[in-house]
Amino acid sequence: MHELGIVFYIIRDVKQAAQENGVEHVSTVVMNIGEVSTIIPEYLTDCWRWAADKEDLLRGCELKIEPIPAVTHCDGCGKDYPTVAHGKICPHCGSEKTWLLRGNEVEIKELRVEN
């Protein structure tokens, strides 16, 4: 299961950050997930619930997902366009010389700690 593997990486990073900041319980972890990152948000939050509740640091901690829309840049005409709607081919000029500007992220944005 793909998302579970990702969850283990998130937990590892969160534990490390919590230790560095002397935090004993995290109430929310905010993730930035790109639209074309291959992560399915619902699966990620399901796996999160299962794995996080096994850790004292993360019991009841919410995983909040802030999606990042995918944008592709075209070298042919220099314009940007939404990736999901148009794919690899630029809707402005028809060029195939395009590359993903953003939308691939699987990033931990921040931790929220209640005191």
Add this chain to the structure above:
Amino acid sequence: MENVKIIEIKKSVFEDNDRAADALRGELKKKGVFLLNLMSSPGSGKTTTLIQTINRLKDKLRIAVMEADIDSDVDAIKIKEATGVESIQLHTGGMCHLDAEMTEQGLTAVIGGQPSEVSSQPSAFDLVILENVGNLVCPAEFDTGAVKNAMILSVPEGHDKPLKYPLMFSICDVVVINKIDVLPYFDFDMEKCKEYIHMRNPKATVIPICAKTGEGVEAFANWLLKEVARWKE
């Protein structure tokens, strides 16, 4: 909400792994070992292709195989019996992919000793092949530290796979299209498939083969031979 402290992280989940993978590649370069990461869907023919390829290369290169599987060791035994080369099983403990850390542990078991201790000595192997877990999603996201990535797409899976799994095709240096013996029974369009692969990755080498009979395997073996030689320069 007034009592909430925010700790900013802004860190990619893959960052630690990417760093470990780069470090591993650096070690491999020093030791003169070429690591190939071989990926595909379950049953596309990874093990069969490896047996055919290794039997063509084993007189020219010193080869070892690491078989990653969630729980069995069928493939590792099969490789050893059919080729005679060193072959070990890596269990992923339920995970759907191997990361750089697990790969390094596997390499340590194959090459022997602690990686740091043997780093300055030349290795007993020229080529180590990792058969990754059968899956087209997760292995694409986790850099194993391999020098090159290869994937096998088999004819029954359909020619539109590059459209469905863009990331996998974009990271592969070579795409082997296996089971061409069954082309007459499937409406698999080879030219379309190549076109879709090159849309994702203009630099990918595409090699059609039949691992069952060995047809086309020579081309894959030659590609490997050339890449290993270039890495050891």
